Amino acid sequence: MRPIRNAIPLVAGLLGIASAGAPAAAQTYDPRYPVCIEVYTIDSSNIECSFMTIAQCAAAASGQSAQCYANPYTTQSRQQGLASSPPRRNR
Secondary structure, three states: OHHHHHHHHHHHHHHHHHHHOOOOOOOOOOOOOOEEEEEEOOOOEEEEEEEOOHHHHHHHHOOOOEEEEEOOOOHHHHHOOOOOOOOOOOO
16 A cells, blocks of 8 residues: 555645646736726626727627626726726626
């Protein structure tokens, strides 16, 4: 039974090393861009903040189940008094 006791910490250590090299998830609300889009799918939704204007976002949202709104995490949206949080959805 001694080899099994030694194998458990070894396997746990290797798993820790492998997961430490995995890339981190991207931040949803990029503070560099004042406008976000939320695209809805059957299973979920995806938020991406990569637009400088509502018009740019609206063009990207065209033909999709999506909505555009002010990024709540930019200083620009707070200074202009734009929406401070994404719109709420009814479920």
